[in-house]
Amino acid sequence: MTTTPVSIEVNGELQTHEVEARLLLVHFLRDYCDLTGTHVGCETSICGACTVQIGGKAVKSCTLFAVQADGESVVTVEGLARDGQLHAIQQAFWECHGLQCGFCTPGMMMTAVQLLADIAKPTREQIAHGLKGNLCRCTGYTHIIDAVERAAGAQ
Amino acid sequence: MAETSRGPYVGKSMKRVEDPRLIQGLATYVDDLRLPGMLHAAFVRSPYAHARVTRINADAARSAPGVVAVFVGADVNQSCGVVPCAADMPNLKNPQHRVLADGRVYFVGHAVAVAVARDPYAARDAALLVDVDYEPLPVVTDPERAIASGSLLTHPDLGTNVAFEWSLSTGDEAELERLFRSADRIVRQRMLHQRLTPTAIEPRGCVASYHRGEQSLTLWTSTQIPHLVRTLLPGMIGVPENKIRIVAPEVGGGFGSKLNLYIEEALCSHLAMRLGAPVKWIETRRENMASTIHGRDQIGEYEVAVKNDGTLLAIKSRTIADIGAYPQLLTPAVPTLTGLMLTGCYKFKAMKMDVIGVYTNKMSTDAYRGAGRPEATYLIERMVDIVANELKMDPVQVRRLNSPKPSEFPFATACGLTYDSGNYEGALTKALRIARWNDLLDRRARARQEGKLFGVGVSTYVEICALGPSKAMSAGGWEWGCVRVEFSGKATVITGSTPHGQGQETSFAQIAADRLGMPIEDVVVLHGDTNVAHYGRDTYGSRATVLGGTAIVMCIDKILAKTRTLAAHMLDVKPDDLTFEGGRFSAKGKSVGWGDLAPAAYVAKNIPPRFEPGLEASSFFEPENFTFPFGTHIAAVEIDRETGEARIVKYVAVDDCGPQINPLLVEGQVQGGIAHSIGQVLFERTVYDEQGQLVTGELMDYALPRAHDIPPYEMGSTVTPSPSNPMGIKGVGEAGTIGATPTIANAVMDALYPLGVRHLDLPLTPEKIWRAIQSGADDRGGDRIPEADRSAPRYTAADVGDGALQVGNV
Numbered sequence: 001m002t003t004t005p006v007s008i009e010v011n012g013e014l015q016t017h018e019v020e021a022r023l024l025l026v027h028f029l030r031d032y033c034d035l036t037g038t039h040v041g042c043e044t045s046i047c048g049a050c051t052v053q054i055g056g057k058a059v060k061s062c063t064l065f066a067v068q069a070d071g072e073s074v075v076t077v078e079g080l081a082r083d084g085q086l087h088a089i090q091q092a093f094w095e096c097h098g099l100q101c102g103f104c105t106p107g108m109m110m111t112a113v114q115l116l117a118d119i120a121k122p123t124r125e126q127i128a129h130g131l132k133g134n135l136c137r138c139t140g141y142t143h144i145i146d147a148v149e150r151a152a153g154a155q
Numbered sequence: 156m157a158e159t160s161r162g163p164y165v166g167k168s169m170k171r172v173e174d175p176r177l178i179q180g181l182a183t184y185v186d187d188l189r190l191p192g193m194l195h196a197a198f199v200r201s202p203y204a205h206a207r208v209t210r211i212n213a214d215a216a217r218s219a220p221g222v223v224a225v226f227v228g229a230d231v232n233q234s235c236g237v238v239p240c241a242a243d244m245p246n247l248k249n250p251q252h253r254v255l256a257d258g259r260v261y262f263v264g265h266a267v268a269v270a271v272a273r274d275p276y277a278a279r280d281a282a283l284l285v286d287v288d289y290e291p292l293p294v295v296t297d298p299e300r301a302i303a304s305g306s307l308l309t310h311p312d313l314g315t316n317v318a319f320e321w322s323l324s325t326g327d328e329a330e331l332e333r334l335f336r337s338a339d340r341i342v343r344q345r346m347l348h349q350r351l352t353p354t355a356i357e358p359r360g361c362v363a364s365y366h367r368g369e370q371s372l373t374l375w376t377s378t379q380i381p382h383l384v385r386t387l388l389p390g391m392i393g394v395p396e397n398k399i400r401i402v403a404p405e406v407g408g409g410f411g412s413k414l415n416l417y418i419e420e421a422l423c424s425h426l427a428m429r430l431g432a433p434v435k436w437i438e439t440r441r442e443n444m445a446s447t448i449h450g451r452d453q454i455g456e457y458e459v460a461v462k463n464d465g466t467l468l469a470i471k472s473r474t475i476a477d478i479g480a481y482p483q484l485l486t487p488a489v490p491t492l493t494g495l496m497l498t499g500c501y502k503f504k505a506m507k508m509d510v511i512g513v514y515t516n517k518m519s520t521d522a523y524r525g526a527g528r529p530e531a532t533y534l535i536e537r538m539v540d541i542v543a544n545e546l547k548m549d550p551v552q553v554r555r556l557n558s559p560k561p562s563e564f565p566f567a568t569a570c571g572l573t574y575d576s577g578n579y580e581g582a583l584t585k586a587l588r589i590a591r592w593n594d595l596l597d598r599r600a601r602a603r604q605e606g607k608l609f610g611v612g613v614s615t616y617v618e619i620c621a622l623g624p625s626k627a628m629s630a631g632g633w634e635w636g637c638v639r640v641e642f643s644g645k646a647t648v649i650t651g652s653t654p655h656g657q658g659q660e661t662s663f664a665q666i667a668a669d670r671l672g673m674p675i676e677d678v679v680v681l682h683g684d685t686n687v688a689h690y691g692r693d694t695y696g697s698r699a700t701v702l703g704g705t706a707i708v709m710c711i712d713k714i715l716a717k718t719r720t721l722a723a724h725m726l727d728v729k730p731d732d733l734t735f736e737g738g739r740f741s742a743k744g745k746s747v748g749w750g751d752l753a754p755a756a757y758v759a760k761n762i763p764p765r766f767e768p769g770l771e772a773s774s775f776f777e778p779e780n781f782t783f784p785f786g787t788h789i790a791a792v793e794i795d796r797e798t799g800e801a802r803i804v805k806y807v808a809v810d811d812c813g814p815q816i817n818p819l820l821v822e823g824q825v826q827g828g829i830a831h832s833i834g835q836v837l838f839e840r841t842v843y844d845e846q847g848q849l850v851t852g853e854l855m856d857y858a859l860p861r862a863h864d865i866p867p868y869e870m871g872s873t874v875t876p877s878p879s880n881p882m883g884i885k886g887v888g889e890a891g892t893i894g895a896t897p898t899i900a901n902a903v904m905d906a907l908y909p910l911g912v913r914h915l916d917l918p919l920t921p922e923k924i925w926r927a928i929q930s931g932a933d934d935r936g937g938d939r940i941p942e943a944d945r946s947a948p949r950y951t952a953a954d955v956g957d958g959a960l961q962v963g964n965v
Binding site (some may be wrong): 001020022023030035036037038039040041042043044046047049060076078079080082086090093094095097099100101102103104105106109124125127128131132134135136138140141142143144145152155 | 171173174176177178179180181182183184186187221274276292354355356357358404406407408410438439440441655656660819820822823826827828829830831853854857859860861862863865867868891
């Protein structure tokens with residue numbers, strides 16, 4: 001099996017591994033970097049559970065090869081909290097009961113972070129449309145929208 | 156009798172203790188487990204709905220890099236038992252569901268072979284290299300045609316497609332026929348409850364590890380029912396129950412789809428023993444859509460006998476349940492729950508329901524959120540609207556007229572159940588008030604004047620929860636709990652109800668902290684590992700908080716009774732002199748708390764005579780009855796005439812689940828449930844084509860609700876305690892899904908009423924609505940509402956003043 005070296009800065013730390021060219025970014029993060037907070041829900045970019053940020057943009061890591069992210073800077077859910085302080089979006093999801101089973105939550109929050117970077121004070125409608133690439137089957141979304149709204153207020 | 160709160164936590168909206176690990180990516184779902192030497196399994200599945208497997212060549216797969224082994228049916232079926240069905244259905248014809256196909260496949264996704272390799276990519280490569288020759292056979296997909304004489308057979312060996320027949324009726328059927336003969340009118344409607352895919356965002360998966368020294372097995376599996384799996388797995392793999400440990404780690408949603416023992420769990424366990432290494436399998440989404448249970452899929456003909464004044468007399472139903480190719484764990488029980496709830500919250504004098512379960516070449520149906528009750532509520536709430544239409548009465552008035560009053564509880568239904576408590580009028584009035592009902596009717600009138608298609612819908616629902624008394628359940632309906640006040644004076648609470656997102660680590664801590672008089676930070680709730688939570692009946696049927704919570708209350712009461720004697724001994728007073736408050740026993744100006752009591756109980760030097768050391772108690776709670784939560788939901792929809800798209804513009808939910816432990820979590824459960832209904836009413840449908848091919852085989856093809864599909868909610872509650880348990884609680888996990896489906900459907904049908912459309916089956920997609928707008932006809936091209944009736948006023952202004960309402964959280 002031919003492998004190729006891939007170097008990705010993940011949550012501020014350089015990760016270099018020899019990987020197959022077909023290795024998906026999500027598996028690079030989960031299996032090579034031991035960052036299992038990023039989840040696989042559909043393998044087709046529909047559910048968004050695998051959402052991470054590359055260069056500040058939310059992307060679905062289940063349909064991106066690790067080699068495509070070579071040299072990039074990736075942030076996963078594990079990189080949101082800083083110095084033991086939860087990120088505003090994490091705090092808001094907690095306070096608003098924005099999660100139940102928690103499986104979609106890391107991807108949902110990574111999308112929300114970019115949404116708030118793009119629109120500082122989004123309307124509820126803008127939030128709902130901004131989250132359309134992320135599926136949640138537990139909450140019915142209302143508490144998630146509450147959480148993003150609260151995080152926007154906290155910024 | 157329900158007790159009032161004893162402390163600061165129960166009844167308070169609190170954020171969850173489980174969340175910090177979940178929001179930081181620190182939780183451990185089954186796919187996050189890595190064991191030394193772990194192998195990975197990948198399945199080869201049938202692309203045909205029905206075929207003979209004429210040849211399997213796995214040579215290339217076996218010699219591929221990293222591949223350890225490939226197994227086909229002949230390699231494993233003699234070593235593994237068949238998939239169990241635990242539903243109580245004596246006449247069930249069960250076609251022996253083996254772990255891998257035995258020469259023949261019966262549905263798309265039927266497992267034919269399994270490849271095991273050192274990494275998951277190699278395992279998938281190997282599965283693709285397995286060469287299977289299929290000889291396609293005729294396919295059974297239409298359950299109605301399947302029971303006609305001379306039909307093709309799903310399982311030729313059974314000689315019939317009828318899996319089971321089941322009937323429920325009110326005692327004397329002659330009375331039913333008499334009521335139908337004496338009725339002023341008989342209202343008939345055929346309705347279809349479409350097949351749905353539960354779609355937990357975490358697919359299924361498991362890791363099995365066999366410990367040769369101990370001859371014991373550990374299975375980590377994404378399941379709602381670790382305890383039932385532990386009880387049933389021995390029958391499939393031969394390891395005794397007391398050598399099996401099941402762990403449900405973090406579970407990413409279930410909705411009934413993980414309320415099962417599946418072939419993959421048994422086969423991975425078998426292979427871990429056979430190969431001497433841990434075996435992991437993680438379901439792909441494609442597998443999840445094809446090979447994890449589906450829900451609903453009933454076709455019913457319903458007849459209601461009514462009087463011209465709106466009195467509902469009797470109801471009859473003939474229901475065909477498409478159960479797919481095999482019964483899974485509870486498949487036959489789902490339509491029986493529909494039968495038990497057929498009469499909804501109405502005073503029918505008699506009912507009869509005949510169910511035929513039919514095999515087809517599809518994946519099994521089984522319990523999906525609500526499991527038979529959404530079907531019952533949908534059909535009865537649609538029927539009440541159709542009855543009101545035919546009688547030119549206000550649907551709200553028909554509901555009021557036929558509902559039992561609070562003084563009529565406990566209320567014996569025509570289906571043979573005893574509803575524990577209820578105030579249906581209270582919830583209805585409150586919902587009308589929150590909806591500003593009369594303003595809403597004005598808004599509808601204005602919209603219609605402007606030529607818009609605008610409708611309102613109401614549903615008054617009742618559900619059966621806290622499943623259930625053991626006498627009514629096939630495998631015990633009790634729940635187990637254990638509470639230990641540790642040496643440190645902090646408490647460990649262990650529950651046999653295994654939550655998978657509902658939040659019982661928080662709500663059970665609230666219950667325990669209040670009752671023990673401890674700070675909530677001092678209480679830890681454990682669950683999901685059968686080596687820790689030794690017994691349980693797990694989480695389904697909105698049972699965990701009612702049954703699991705009550706078991707914990709019973710444990711704590713045992714501990715408090717015991718601790719009272721210890722406290723009396725330590726303080727040198729009589730036990731009866733002691734008061735217990737804030738975690739301290741006090742008398743005569745002296746007091747002692749957990750920090751003193753717990754070490755004394757464990758050091759056991761200064762204890763009363765015959766005092767058993769330690770502070771631990773376990774309990775099995777056996778309920779006397781189910782609980783029957785209820786409520787009223789109201790929706791308003793506007794339909795785009797050009798596209799047929801229905802948009803929910805207002806949604807009101809008033810739910811009564813008894814006293815609420817944590818209103819924030821109750822709200823989350825209701826909102827999540829309503830979203831499932833929005834999906835069922837407007838988008839979702841699992842589609843097999845005539846060849847039995849699964850058309851909705853990926854999330855790209857199956858329309859789940861997204862954030863922008865959700866309307867703003869106005870939510871309220873009423874509180875009618877259940878007499879069936881000490882906290883008076885009723886359960887809320889499925890309420891939203893049960894209440895909302897008919898509400899939204901009724902609103903859409905109200906919007907289409909002026910066009911003459913009587914009934915459309917779900918889902919009410921833009922295309923279906925658009926076609927109805929063009930034709931004024933129902934799905935089957937007939938049954939228009941008479942022209943003269945279309946302008947009849949449906950719904951009238953209601954008095955929603957400050958009538959006697961119980962306190963809620965609006």
